[in-house]
Amino acid sequence: MKFVISVLSSSHAPSTRRALRFAQAVLAAGHEIIRVFFYQDGVLTASNNLVVAQDQQDIAQQWQAFIAENELDAVVCIAAALRRGVLDQTEAQRYGREAANLAEGYQLSGLGQLHDGLQQAERLISFGGQ
Template sequence: MKFAIALFAAPHQPAARRALRFAQAALADGHEIVRLFFYQDGVHSASSSVVSSQDELDLTAEWRTFVKAHNLDGVVCIAAALRRGVLDTDEATRYGRTAASIEAPWVLSGLGQLHEAVQEADRLICFGGP
């Protein structure tokens, strides 16, 4: 089965951990992940500037490692990211900000990427949200 996964929850929320565990289990069971799409507060899960306490799981690092290890398509909604100060180098330069907080394997892009993933996938699985 082909999955598109959308994450709406910030990394400190249980839904973010559930999304990662679901993605790991899906691949372990032989399924395919068409695209991971991070939206709303989920964009923080792709940010390299999030720091977890020493006694907590570093979910942003786990997501980054997972996406790299499986060569997955990790897309971060550009509109949601900009509103939350999650910028890649190009956007930081464009808006005159001093630092970028997102880097490979993540890609900033629009909601069209989510729509395209839904068309390619058998199922859209969403985690978190209002």
């Protein structure tokens, strides 16, 4: 079965960890993840500037590794990302910012990509709140 997973809370929210464990179980069961869509505070998971305390799990890093290992299509809402300071090289140049911090494996794009994913998928599971 084809899934789209959306992540709506920041990387230290329990729901973002739950989303990752769910996504891992989806692939382990032989299903397909069409797209992971990061929206609202969820875009912070795609920043490579996060520094997590040593006694805590780095869920953003785990998401990044999971996406890379499975070559998933990870789309970050561009409007939500810009306002939270998550920029790729193109946007950093466009707005005259010193550095880009979008982690490898993610791409900035619009809400249209969520809609497009839904056209192909049979299930959308959203993880937000706490």
